[in-house]
Amino acid sequence: MxxxxxxxxxxxxxxxxxxxxxxxxxxxxxxxxxxxxxxxxxxxxxxxxxxxxxxxxxxxxxxxxxxxxxxxxxxxxxxxxxxxxxxxxxxxxxxxxxxxxxxxxxxxxxxxxxxxxxxxxxxxxxxxxxxxxxxxxxxxxxxxxxxxxxxxxxxxxxxxxxxxxxxxxxxxxxxxxxxxxHPDRIASRILGMGDVLTLIEKAEAVVDKKEADRLAKKLKKNQFTLEDFLDQIQQIKKMGSLEQILDMVPGINKLKQLKDAPKPDEKELIKTEAIIRSMTLQERKNHKIINTSRRKRIAAGSGTAVADVNRVLKSYSQMLKMMKKIRGKPGAFSGRKRRKLPKGMKRR
Missing domain, CATH: 3.40.50.300 (P-loop containing nucleotide triphosphate hydrolases)
Structure with missing residues (x-):
């Protein structure tokens, strides 16, 4: 009752x-x-x-x-x-x-x-x-x-x-x-120390293990598309508001106290989703074909400006470049790093 x-x-x-x-x-x-x-x-x-x-x-x-x-x-x-x-x-x-x-x-x-x-x-x-x-x-x-x-x-x-x-x-x-x-977790949030356990539980509740493995493979092969990007936005929205998610990240409280600290904007997430949904399936799979006329059409279809479409595409391209750099580092996306051999020995 x-x-x-x-x-x-x-x-x-x-x-x-x-x-x-x-x-x-x-x-x-x-x-x-x-x-x-x-x-x-x-x-x-x-x-x-x-x-x-x-x-x-x-x-x-x-x-x-x-x-x-x-x-x-x-x-x-x-x-x-x-x-x-x-x-x-x-x-x-x-x-x-x-x-x-x-x-x-x-x-x-x-x-x-x-x-x-x-x-x-x-x-x-x-x-x-x-x-x-x-x-x-x-x-x-x-x-x-x-x-x-x-x-x-x-x-x-x-x-x-x-x-x-x-x-x-x-x-x-x-x-x-x-x-x-959970008393300890709430106390941690109140003190601005984050709540990693709840954040993990929320992620586990909405993220499918097989889907996560599939995306990891696509990232490894540089095949992460705007369609996959849209799926990730959906997963984030299921976890709660951006403000709630950030509050669970350790150290975020100090960052929020900074004068010019960026604030999470839920509207930008909604706008990004609308822009990607206004693209054709072909455009989502290959963003390089999105020329000026296509950008105008996408902007009109999503009720946004061409500048907003450009911003989404730029963010997506920057993310791909970042993932490419990570892939180039030893051990990235792999099970284990190669052991360093003693001085004077060579691999056969």
């Missing part, structure tokens, strides 16, 4: 959690039990459709506790193994809200009661968490909007006051932007 105040992100977090469970082989079932907020039921149904996850067809004329009972029967009939109940919230803690949640708690065999809190509310979230814990005995906490500036105080205080673990953190608006909470 997801519990918390109105506006904390319960509905979106329910969808994110269902998506995470589905990726791990589970069969989640979303249950809209908020019959008060306008369009709350429809919002969860839309999320379920986007994620291809079943949603119980709740209606506003049925009591939340009855919706939950009926959903359990429905889940058993279809072999769904995890119910995620999205409950109603209020603008403040009141007895009516708590009474409804306790009613569901009594009627349904809950294994988890997750308190969802907006990390941006700071110490107010601590007071609310304490109240929910006293009334419901929560099992864990989900902190949303952890990609904002308030990145630590609420987490530390909620854990101290409730004694309950923070289990998940929301780190963005995307439906895949939910992470398991």
């Amino acid at each position: 997801m519990a918390g105040l109105q506006g904390s992100g319960k509905t979106t977090t329910s969808g994110k959690l269902a998506s995470m469970l589905k990726s791990k082989g589970r069969k989640p079932f979303l249950v809209p039990a908020d019959i008060y907020r306008p369009a709350a039921i429809e919002q969860l149904q839309v999320l379920g459709d986007r994620l291809n996850i079943p949603v119980y067809p709740s209606t506003q004329d049925v009591k939340p506790v009855d919706i939950c009972r009926q959903a359990i029967t429905e889940a058993a009939a279809h072999d769904y193994d995890t119910l995620i109940i999205d409950t109603a919230g209020r603008l403040h803690v009141d007895e009516e809200l708590m009474g409804e949640l306790r009613e569901i708690q009594t009627a349904v065999p809950l294994t988890e009661i997750l308190f969802v809190a907006d990390a941006m509310t700071g110490q107010d979230a601590v007071t609310v968490a304490d109240k929910f814990n006293q009334d419901l005995e929560i099992t864990g906490v989900v902190l949303t909007k952890m990609e904002g500036d308030a990145r630590g105080g609420a987490a530390l205080s909620i854990k101290h006051v409730t004694g309950k673990p923070i289990k998940f953190v929301g780190v963005g608006e995307g439906l895949d932007a939910l992470e398991i909470f």
